[in-house]
Amino acid sequence: MTMHQRGHLLDGKTLSETIQGEIAQQVTELKKKGHRAPHLAAVLVGSDGASETYVSHKVKACERVGFESTLVRLPDTIVEQELMDVIDELNNDDNIDGFIVQLPLPKHIRVDKVLERIKPSKDVDGFHPINTGRMVANLPAYKPATPDGIVEMINRFNIPTQGCHVVVIGRSLIVGTPISLLLSRDGYPGDATVTLCHRYTKDLASYTRRADILIVAVGIPGFITADMVKEGATVIDVGITRVADESKKSGFSLKGDVAFEEVAPKAAFITPVPGGVGPMTIASLLKNTLLAAKGAVYGK
Ligand code: NAD
Numbered sequence: 001m002t003m004h005q006r007g008h009l010l011d012g013k014t015l016s017e018t019i020q021g022e023i024a025q026q027v028t029e030l031k032k033k034g035h036r037a038p039h040l041a042a043v044l045v046g047s048d049g050a051s052e053t054y055v056s057h058k059v060k061a062c063e064r065v066g067f068e069s070t071l072v073r074l075p076d077t078i079v080e081q082e083l084m085d086v087i088d089e090l091n092n093d094d095n096i097d098g099f100i101v102q103l104p105l106p107k108h109i110r111v112d113k114v115l116e117r118i119k120p121s122k123d124v125d126g127f128h129p130i131n132t133g134r135m136v137a138n139l140p141a142y143k144p145a146t147p148d149g150i151v152e153m154i155n156r157f158n159i160p161t162q163g164c165h166v167v168v169i170g171r172s173l174i175v176g177t178p179i180s181l182l183l184s185r186d187g188y189p190g191d192a193t194v195t196l197c198h199r200y201t202k203d204l205a206s207y208t209r210r211a212d213i214l215i216v217a218v219g220i221p222g223f224i225t226a227d228m229v230k231e232g233a234t235v236i237d238v239g240i241t242r243v244a245d246e247s248k249k250s251g252f253s254l255k256g257d258v259a260f261e262e263v264a265p266k267a268a269f270i271t272p273v274p275g276g277v278g279p280m281t282i283a284s285l286l287k288n289t290l291l292a293a294k295g296a297v298y299g300k
Helices: 012-032 049-065 080-092 111-117 129-136 145-156 176-184 204-208 277-294
Strands: 039-045 068-074 098-101 165-169 193-197 213-216 234-237 241-244 252-255
Touching: 012 049, 012 145, 012 277, 039 049, 039 080, 039 277, 049 068, 049 277, 068 080, 080 098, 080 111, 098 277, 129 176, 145 176, 145 234, 145 277, 165 176, 165 204, 176 193, 176 213, 193 204
Parallel strands: 039 068, 039 098, 165 193, 165 213, 213 234
Antiparallel strands: 241 252
16 A cells, blocks of 8 residues: 555455464364364366466465365366266265355356255355345355455454445345345344445446445456545455456456555545455355354254
């Protein structure tokens, strides 16, 4: 951050490391009591670059906190039934506490069918309709990792939410819709008035300018400009897009949905990309896996 920037940085990377330290401690205690390490499996279909990166971050995070991890790699030519068989195996493997199927999947595979096949008690991504339903009903559930990570961030940075106007842009089932729900419900972090905007919202800026907390999950780099943000707002940028960048060894850099340089001076708090919501997502996935290992959501 340069001096002229007013936005207090919501450093998700450091906070995620703190949470991972707390999880590691709990793993040590579990092991002392004679339990085996929590075990997360990830299924990766095909070799999409971004998916490879996300999965490798998740596997490395498991190592850091003392979890076991298993990566199941499958070719993108796999047929739906074969993938279902792999899921059944993981469902029935007592050595695996929870698993995820990294999205997106190849077009010939029906993602809804796949997600519904995962046993809800092992669905640590929280994408199964049973977990969605339980979350809506305020019952114990695995909450989807990205919205859960955002809520945790708001909580740990003590950002007030009661009576605030939260504007969410993007209504995906993995980010926009659940975060809207979580921040509108009773108690902290919640009790907010939430407006959910999407591609058919007319005059989007008239909503964003009235946001005390603006959460952006669209996937268009630099979509939110300074003129769309209220002075003193909290801005949470979920977007991650790979943009060609010759100065980087990888050939690309990661861009958020918010034009950071111009928005930061106006914002009271702002998340960077990378290093904001992304690492919080990982922390929440680990948290869900620990809950699974303890049987804290569905019992043992
Ligand atoms: P998505 O890609 O499924 O959908 C995009 C949403 O944006 C839709 O709901 C659409 O209605 C809305 N939208 C599109 N154009 C718009 C416009 N012009 N005005 C208003 N709304 C518009 O959403 P997603 O899967 O939630 O992903 C969004 C972004 O978040 C992507 O960049 C993705 O990579 C990123 N993401 C990041 C994390 C993380 O851990 N940080 C996790 C999940 C997704």
